[in-house]
Amino acid sequence: MSQANDAAGPAASNMKPVQVKLVLLGEAAVGKSSLVLRFVNDEFQLNKEPTIGAAFLTQKCRLEDKVIKFEIWDTAGQERFHSLAPMYYRNAQAAVIVYDVTKASSLEKAKSWVKELQRQANPNIVIALTGNKVDLVANRKSRTHNDGEVDEDGEQDAQEIDEDEEDDEDYAITRQVPTEEASAYAQESGLLFFETSAKNGQGVAEVFTEIAKKIPLEHILSSSRGARAGGVNGSNGRVDLQNGANGQRLGGQQEKGGCAC
Amino acid sequence: MATFATCPDLHRHPSTHLAGLAAISFCAKDNVDDELHGVPPATSYIFGQSQFLKSLSHPNLCEYLDVIKGKRDRLFVIQEHYNNSLGLIRSTQESDEKEGALKGQGLSQIRSWAAQILDGLVYLNTHGIAHRTLTLSNVLLNESGTIKLSNHGLYNMTKGGSLVQFSIGDPHYLSPNTLGQNYTSGLQDYSADVWSVGVVLTEMFLGESFWRKDRLDLDELISSLFAIRRLSTKSRSWILDCPESIGVNPVVLSFLQSGSLAHQEGASFKEEESELQNFATFLRECLSLGESNSREAGQMRRHDFFKSYDLAHGISEPLSEPALKLWHEKPYIQSSFLPDYEGEVERLRKVISEGKDLADDLEADGQVPNPCGILSKLPLSQVFYLWKLAGGDVEAQFRRNGRLVGTPAIQLLPKVVQIAESSAGGSREERSSVRDIADLFSDMTCVLPLENLEAEILKSIHEPNKDQFSWDTDYFLFSDPDEMNFLQGTMGENMSKGKGAGSSSSNSGEDGFLYPDSMRFTPGTPNGAASKLSSGLATGFQPLAQQPTKTRVKVPLSIREKDLGYQYQRLAMFTDLLLQYPASRAEILHHSKIDIPPLLRGKVWAAILGVVGDYQQVYSDFDKYTEKSTDHQIELDVPRCHQYNQLMFSPSGHEKMKRLLKCWVEANEHLVYWQGLDSCCAPFLTLNFNNEALAFSCIQKFLPKYLKDMFLHDNSKVIHEYLAVFRHLLSYHDPELSSHLDHIRFIPQLYAISWFMTLFTHIFPLDKIYHLWDKILVGPSSLPLFVGIAILQQFRQELLRSEFNEAIGIFSESFPEMDIEKCIETALAMCRVTPPSTCWLSYDQESRKMRRQLSSGGEGGAGATVGAANGETMPFSQNGSLVHGEAPSSTNATSNKTTDQQQPQQESSRRSRDLELEKRLSGGLGLGQGPHGGVNWWEEPLSIETMNEELAPRIHRSDFVRLRQQALVIDIRPESE
Numbered sequence A: 001m002s003q004a005n006d007a008a009g010p011a012a013s014n015m016k017p018v019q020v021k022l023v024l025l026g027e028a029a030v031g032k033s034s035l036v037l038r039f040v041n042d043e044f045q046l047n048k049e050p051t052i053g054a055a056f057l058t059q060k061c062r063l064e065d066k067v068i069k070f071e072i073w074d075t076a077g078q079e080r081f082h083s084l085a086p087m088y089y090r091n092a093q094a095a096v097i098v099y100d101v102t103k104a105s106s107l108e109k110a111k112s113w114v115k116e117l118q119r120q121a122n123p124n125i126v127i128a129l130t131g132n133k134v135d136l137v138a139n140r141k142s143r144t145h146n147d148g149e150v151d152e153d154g155e156q157d158a159q160e161i162d163e164d165e166e167d168d169e170d171y172a173i174t175r176q177v178p179t180e181e182a183s184a185y186a187q188e189s190g191l192l193f194f195e196t197s198a199k200n201g202q203g204v205a206e207v208f209t210e211i212a213k214k215i216p217l218e219h220i221l222s223s224s225r226g227a228r229a230g231g232v233n234g235s236n237g238r239v240d241l242q243n244g245a246n247g248q249r250l251g252g253q254q255e256k257g258g259c260a261c
Numbered sequence B: 001m002a003t004f005a006t007c008p009d010l011h012r013h014p015s016t017h018l019a020g021l022a023a024i025s026f027c028a029k030d031n032v033d034d035e036l037h038g039v040p041p042a043t044s045y046i047f048g049q050s051q052f053l054k055s056l057s058h059p060n061l062c063e064y065l066d067v068i069k070g071k072r073d074r075l076f077v078i079q080e081h082y083n084n085s086l087g088l089i090r091s092t093q094e095s096d097e098k099e100g101a102l103k104g105q106g107l108s109q110i111r112s113w114a115a116q117i118l119d120g121l122v123y124l125n126t127h128g129i130a131h132r133t134l135t136l137s138n139v140l141l142n143e144s145g146t147i148k149l150s151n152h153g154l155y156n157m158t159k160g161g162s163l164v165q166f167s168i169g170d171p172h173y174l175s176p177n178t179l180g181q182n183y184t185s186g187l188q189d190y191s192a193d194v195w196s197v198g199v200v201l202t203e204m205f206l207g208e209s210f211w212r213k214d215r216l217d218l219d220e221l222i223s224s225l226f227a228i229r230r231l232s233t234k235s236r237s238w239i240l241d242c243p244e245s246i247g248v249n250p251v252v253l254s255f256l257q258s259g260s261l262a263h264q265e266g267a268s269f270k271e272e273e274s275e276l277q278n279f280a281t282f283l284r285e286c287l288s289l290g291e292s293n294s295r296e297a298g299q300m301r302r303h304d305f306f307k308s309y310d311l312a313h314g315i316s317e318p319l320s321e322p323a324l325k326l327w328h329e330k331p332y333i334q335s336s337f338l339p340d341y342e343g344e345v346e347r348l349r350k351v352i353s354e355g356k357d358l359a360d361d362l363e364a365d366g367q368v369p370n371p372c373g374i375l376s377k378l379p380l381s382q383v384f385y386l387w388k389l390a391g392g393d394v395e396a397q398f399r400r401n402g403r404l405v406g407t408p409a410i411q412l413l414p415k416v417v418q419i420a421e422s423s424a425g426g427s428r429e430e431r432s433s434v435r436d437i438a439d440l441f442s443d444m445t446c447v448l449p450l451e452n453l454e455a456e457i458l459k460s461i462h463e464p465n466k467d468q469f470s471w472d473t474d475y476f477l478f479s480d481p482d483e484m485n486f487l488q489g490t491m492g493e494n495m496s497k498g499k500g501a502g503s504s505s506s507n508s509g510e511d512g513f514l515y516p517d518s519m520r521f522t523p524g525t526p527n528g529a530a531s532k533l534s535s536g537l538a539t540g541f542q543p544l545a546q547q548p549t550k551t552r553v554k555v556p557l558s559i560r561e562k563d564l565g566y567q568y569q570r571l572a573m574f575t576d577l578l579l580q581y582p583a584s585r586a587e588i589l590h591h592s593k594i595d596i597p598p599l600l601r602g603k604v605w606a607a608i609l610g611v612v613g614d615y616q617q618v619y620s621d622f623d624k625y626t627e628k629s630t631d632h633q634i635e636l637d638v639p640r641c642h643q644y645n646q647l648m649f650s651p652s653g654h655e656k657m658k659r660l661l662k663c664w665v666e667a668n669e670h671l672v673y674w675q676g677l678d679s680c681c682a683p684f685l686t687l688n689f690n691n692e693a694l695a696f697s698c699i700q701k702f703l704p705k706y707l708k709d710m711f712l713h714d715n716s717k718v719i720h721e722y723l724a725v726f727r728h729l730l731s732y733h734d735p736e737l738s739s740h741l742d743h744i745r746f747i748p749q750l751y752a753i754s755w756f757m758t759l760f761t762h763i764f765p766l767d768k769i770y771h772l773w774d775k776i777l778v779g780p781s782s783l784p785l786f787v788g789i790a791i792l793q794q795f796r797q798e799l800l801r802s803e804f805n806e807a808i809g810i811f812s813e814s815f816p817e818m819d820i821e822k823c824i825e826t827a828l829a830m831c832r833v834t835p836p837s838t839c840w841l842s843y844d845q846e847s848r849k850m851r852r853q854l855s856s857g858g859e860g861g862a863g864a865t866v867g868a869a870n871g872e873t874m875p876f877s878q879n880g881s882l883v884h885g886e887a888p889s890s891t892n893a894t895s896n897k898t899t900d901q902q903q904p905q906q907e908s909s910r911r912s913r914d915l916e917l918e919k920r921l922s923g924g925l926g927l928g929q930g931p932h933g934g935v936n937w938w939e940e941p942l943s944i945e946t947m948n949e950e951l952a953p954r955i956h957r958s959d960f961v962r963l964r965q966q967a968l969v970i971d972i973r974p975e976s977e
C-alpha cells in the first residue's frame, strides 16, 4: 500500500485533519466493505458478512501537506436498503461507486447510482467509479500484478483458459466488464475511474488519494472551521435522516458545515 | 402423535443397550489449489455432508454421533461401537480350527445375519447411501448377536473417496464393478454392496477366505478382479465359467458352483440339501455382475432364502412402510409419569457402591460395565456429550492409544527426514514413513472409554460446586421472585391475557410470567409450583421431582453448561419433556427460563415457539426450487453468512440455507427477503442442521413474534417506529446517556438497524446468540429493545466521553467484545420495571391487543363525554419529573384519576382502533382529531415524527396509575381537560 494510507506522521500530527465524508455505493457483494477494510486496516476477509444498514469507518491519509480524515459510510448493497441510502450520501463530499468486473449487472447498478447521486447528492460531490475484484481476472495471466496496470491484451486468453478449466459455473472467472467500456463511461460522466482488488490491495489506496486530490480541500477546511466557531460539533460524519424532524431541524446548520461551494 | 416422539436423538434403542463409543480419524485431501478457485475445502465438505449421517437410525446400523474437526483439519468421526464383529468371530474361529474345531457357521445363523445386514443396507439405500466398506470388521454384533453395520457413511461423506487420499473399502470385499468407477456413479451404485454381502457371507459360512491366499497381494487381487469383470461381460454367469487360475479360493468356487460341499468335514454341514442349494443361488445372485443381473439390497432381501427367517420373525412384508403418522395438535399423555431422577440417582448410587467389585471385574474384562446403569438409558448422542463434559477428548484419546503421535511438521519435509535417517538410524525412518500413510486414515477404531463416566456423573451430582459461586449474589437477579415487574404484576387479569398472543397456537398467558416459578422454591419444598403448572394435565401427573435448586441456578450459565451432573439432570428432564411435547409445553417453557441444555436447544426452542403438527409435511409442501427474483441476492448472501461456523461454512450448509430461505420467500408472499434474514435463520439452521423442516417451522413462528413486519417490502415505517421506541426507552432508563447521544446526534438509525433487523445475529457470533435468544424466546417481544439498551449501557462511559465519530466507531464493523450474560440480566432487569405502554409498537400484536383492551375499557360508553378525563399520556423521565421536550406542551397532560376498566369491549371501537393503527402504519396521524369515533386525542397513537421529536416516552395512563406511587406527577393540563 502506498504511504498515503499511513496515519498522519509526526510532522502532520499537529495539523487539523480535513474531514471528508465519503460514501460507498454499489450492488451487493461487489466488495464495498472489503475495499474499506483494505483501505482502513489493510486486511482482507474472505466471505465477509453482508452489511446491514450501513457501517461507518474512518481513516486518515496524508496528501502533500494536508491530513485528510475520511469518514466513510459503507452502505448495504441490497436494493431494498435503497431507501436508507440518501441518509448516507446527503452531504457526502465523495462517493465511491463500486462494481464487480466479473459481473456485468453490477455495472448497470453502478450507473443507476451515478444518476441518483448526480440528481440528488451534493452537486460538487466527487464520484469515483471502481471496478473491483480484478485479482480474479488477472491471476490467470500472471500473479504478479501489483502496479495497478491491467494487461488488456491478455484478457482474451484468460477467458479461453477459464472456459477450459472451470467446470463449476459459479466459480468461473471471466471478466464481464471490459476496462475500456467502464472507463469510457466514467469519462463521459465525469467520474474518476479505477480498477481495484480488495483482496490483494491493488489500486485501493489510489482511489482514496485521487479523490482527496480532486476534492476542494481548502474550501472544506475553511467552511468547517466556520462551522465549529458557530458551535456545531463539526463532524461531517453525521447523517441526515431522510425524513424526520431531526434531519430538518439540523438541516440549516449542516449546510454551514457541509461543502457549499 | 407427540411432535418429537419419534426423534432418534431422544431415544435409546433397546438393542444398543451395551453400546460403546468409538472413533475413526482421517485427514481430507489437501485441495489448497482448488480452494483458490473457490472450491470449498474438502474437510468442510466432509464435515457438512457427514451431519446427515447423524440422523440415520436403524437397529442394524451403528449410529453416527458426531464429527469433530481437530487440529490441522483432522476429522474425527464418532460412532456407536461394539467389540464383537464378524471379523472377530472369524479370527477366533480360525484359531479354533487349528485345534480341530469346526469350520464355518450354521446356515440359520448365516441367514439371520444376512437378513439383518441387508435390512441395514436397504435402509441406507433408501436414504441415498451406498456403504462400500462392508467388510468382516465393519459388521459388528451387539451382545445379543444383533448385526450392527459400521462405517457405512465413510464413502458417502467423502464424496466417494474423492476427498481423501486413501482408498475406501478393502478390495478383497469390493465388487469388480467398482474398479475405475468414478465417484458420481459410485455414490448411487447400491449393487456394489451386494457383492460385498456375498463375499462376507461366503467367508462366514465356509470359514474360508473368498480369495486364494496368494491374492493377499493387492496387485494380484486387482488383476483377479479385472479378470472377473472381463469374464462377466462374456459369460452369463462368471461363477460357472470361472477357471481356477482367476484366484478365487477353490473351496469357495466349488461351493458356489455346485451348491454342495466338496469336502464334507465332520458334522458341520448338516443342512438340508435344498436349503444349501437355495443359499448357493442366493450367493450367486449376490456375486453376479453385469448390467442385467446386478441386484440391490432390497431385491436380495426378498430372496427365497429368507422365507424361513421372515416366517420365524413374523415379518410378512419385510419392507413395510412405517405406519401412517397421526398428528394431534395437542395430544394428551396422561399415563406417562416423568421419572423421578433424584430417586433414580439414589438408587444407582446404591447399586454402584454395592456392586463395586462386580463392576471392577467387568472393567477388567474390557467390557462395558454395569448393565443397570444410567448410561444405558440415555440416547447415545447424550452419552457422548456427557463423556465430553466429563473431560473426554477424542483427539487426546487417539494419542493415548498411540496414534497420531505428533511428529513435528518440519520432520515431514523430505530433506529433514533424510538427515534424521542418517543420524538416527533405520527405525526412525521407518516410523516417519509409516506414519504418513497411517495418519491419513486408519480403519482401526479408537474405543472411547465409558467405564468411569457413570461414576463421574453420579459424583458430580453428589458434589455440586455451589458454594464456589454463592458470592456472586446479584448474578441472577431474576431469581428473586419479588423482582417481578411491579407494573405488570398489578396489571390484573385482563393484561396477562392480552400478552402471550405472539404465537397463535400457544397456551394463553404463558408469556405472562417472566421469571421461573422454580425460583420460588426453597430447597426444602422442591415441588411447589410445578404442580400448579401441570394442573392442566391429568391429575395422576407427578410433579417433577428434580428441580435445580436455587443455589445451582445462581452458578453462572457458562459453568452450568459445563457441569456434568447438572447437564445430566437437565438433559434427562428435557428429553422426557420433549418426548411429551406439546402436552408438556408449559413445563418446557417454565424450565427454559432457567436455562436450556445446549444439546437439545434446537428442539427446546421449537417447543417454546410452539411448533406443532407435521412440520415435515409443511416444509415439503413448499416449492423450494423454482427460480425467483430473490435467488440472486440469496446466492450472494449465503456464502457470507456466519462463515466462521463449521456448519454454515460447509457446502451442505450453504445448500440448506438457500433452500430454507427460498422456502421462506415462497411461504411468506406478503413479505420479501431482506439482507439479514439469512443471519436470523442461521441459529435455527445450525441447531437443526439435520432437520430443515423444523428449522423452517421455528422461523415461521419466530419472525412474526419478534420481527413482525420487518420484512415487509417497505419496512421503513416499522423500523423507524421501532427505533423511536428504542430511543424513548433509552431516555427512560438512562436519561444522561440518552441526552448525550441525542446531542452528538448519534441516532439509532445509524447503528441499530442491523441490531434489531437481525435480532443481534448480525453483530454477535452464534454461540452468543444462542444464549441471548434462549432468553429472548421466553421473554416478551419487547425484550430485544432492552437488550439494545443493555448493549449501549455496557459502553456507557465510553459513549459519554465520545463525539459522534468515536461513538459510532465503537459499534462499526467488528463489534466489541461484550458480556452477553450480563447484557441479558440488565435487559431483563430493565424490562421488569418499564411501563409496558412505553414499549408499545403499532405493528406488534401484543401491544395492539393491550392497547385495544385498555382503551376500549377506558372509552366506556364509546364516544360518551369528552371531558371524562380518563386517559392521557405524558412525557416522563426516570426521576419522575416531567420533561418538556419539543413536544407541544398541550399534550403534556396527566391525570391522577382512574376509571374503572372492567367494562366490556366494544366491537366497533376495536375496529376503529385497528383502523387507527393501520392509518398510523401507513404514514402516521395528525393530532387533534377530537373524539369522533370515540377516540380522545390523547389516546391517539403517536406518529413516528412526533415520537422522534420527543426525547422521552409518553406513558399510558394505565401504567401511570401504578407509577404514581413511585414518581412525582404533576398534572399540567388546562382546566378544561
Ligand SMILES: Nc1nc2c(ncn2[C@@H]2O[C@H](COP(=O)(O)OP(=O)(O)O)[C@@H](O)[C@H]2O)c(=O)[nH]1
Pocket: A026, A027, A028, A029, A030, A031, A032, A033, A034, A035, A045, A046, A047, A048, A049, A050, A051, A077, A132, A133, A134, A135, A136, A196, A197, A198, A199, A200, B640
Ligand atoms: N477475489 C476477490 N474477492 C473479493 C474482493 N473484494 C471482495 N471480495 C469478496 O466478495 C464478497 C463480497 O464482499 P463484500 O465486501 O462483503 O461486498 P459488499 O456487499 O459490496 O460490501 C466477499 O466474499 C469478499 O471476500 C476482491 O477484490 N477480490
Ligand SMILES: [Mg+2]
Pocket: A032, A033, A034, A049, A050, A051, A074, A075, A076, A077
Ligand atoms: Mg458490505
